[in-house]
Ligand SMILES: Nc1ncnc2c1ncn2[C@@H]1O[C@H](COP(=O)(O)OP(=O)(O)O)[C@@H](O)[C@H]1O
């Protein structure tokens with residue numbers, strides 16, 4: 332038992348170390364700044380600039396959070412503060428089911444429903460032209476995928492706020508909505524931030540569903556209707572192929588390392604916020 | 614001698630899922646006196662108090678019937694804005710629940726809702742109410758710190774000051790000393806004796822000695838019913854029912 336535990340605790344270190352070791356030959360040959368900031372991705376001539384992939388990942392993730400964040404916060408408020416209890420009881424298994432759907436199914440749904448919606452309806456509305464395989468499609472699919480996950484955490488957070496706090500505010504003559512805005516939301520704020528942080532780290536690493544709708548073109552996206560090429564897609568699409576190119580293998584490992592580090596940082600930051608918040612609110 | 618009645622509860626019943634928590638309650642609460650609601654835990658004291666400022670509204674499972682008259686106005690069956698009704702009453706709960714903001718803003722919260730937003734006026738009022746709750750000297754140098762940084766006893770006095778700041782006529786206090794140390798409890802009790810000159814105080818407790826120290830008028834509840842109500846003197850020395858006598862002797866808890 333304890334051997335398993337130790338192994339599990341060591342896992343992040345082992346993975347991180349392994350990735351670092353595998354990407355060493357690339358790091359040995361190129362400056363870190365150049366790898367992270369250069370936009371030139373020409374593996375054949377030995378140029379490995381990761382900026383397009385990093386930026387695509389950031390775009391897709393941030394836009395998905397912009398969509399999912401307000402939806403989740405407002406739904407959590409409605410479900411915990413206004414809706415009859417029965418609705419919450421029904422919603423919980425529904426979100427569990429949604430969270431358990433394999434991501435490839437979300438990808439197919441993205442191709443069938445979201446890509447055409449973006450190219451035929453949303454883009455013309457904004458005066459843009461696109462095939463639909465774009466940052467926005469990726470972000471919408473991602474948003475739908477992380478909503479159940481983030482919503483579940485937010486519901487727990489709102490439910491953990493004592494009702495007496497609301498009673499205190501109401502008894503001072505505040506209306507229900509004023510109370511929610513200035514007392515409940517403020518009390519929940521650190522929790523909301525960390526829930527979104529956890530959603531962010533999950534969205535950042537999501538691979539298949541995004542890869543299917545985002546276009547996978549190596550450019551710096553200049554808007555949500557342009558295609559992009561996020562890091563996980565780069566790795567999934569290319570690993571095992573073209574490994575005869577020198578350092579290509581090492582470059583993909585470095586991509587995985589970037590992904591790993593960013594996700595770890597988001598995750599840790601979110602968890603630290605939760606811990607600090609629990610200390611303060613006691 | 615007939616005192617002025619600030620609150621009159623008539624035929625109040627409250628049900629949750631078919632279970633009757635309050636059964637046909639009829640009580641009168643005299644003005645500028647301390648009325649203690651006494652009874653073993655679970656008998657409905659908190660629920661009765663919450664119905665007096667309509668906090669029962671936020672529990673969809675609670676069904677309330679009957680009348681509660683405050684200054685002869687029925688607050689249950691009215692179209693009047695519920696926030697105006699609640700402003701007439703300051704609430705002090707079993708444990709202090711400071712709002713998640715600074716000490717200053719805890720007091721200013723209610724003032725701002727009532728439309729007082731001018732900075733220098735707010736400053737004056739905040740100081741005034743903190744003094745009234747005997748907290749000013751302890752916090753005057755740290756008004757911008759979060760209220761959660763205060764001790765529990767200080768937090769409870771902050772909650773009192775916050776309640777007084779909306780200029781209520783009634784103070785509803787639900788076992789306000791149960792989470793406090795003896796010294797803080799004493800401070801709160803002393804405060805109540807001062808405050809009854811200007812406020813009608815309703816105090817829930819299950820501590821007999823506290824009731825004896827503070828009460829002018831006693832309402833004794835048992836299993837959702839009012840068993841007896843009388844001036845304190847009469848209640849403690851000439852209880853009328855068998856249940857009351859048993860409770861006063863300490864054989865019911
Ligand atoms: N929201 C609620 N839902 C169901 N039952 C409740 C609710 N609030 C109170 N009760 C029940 O009503 C009874 C009286 O509760 P309460 O008024 O808190 O008693 P007291 O304050 O005298 O201890 C208890 O049996 C309690 O379980």
Ligand SMILES: [Mg+2]
Nearest residue numbers: 655658659787
């Ligand atoms: Mg109680």
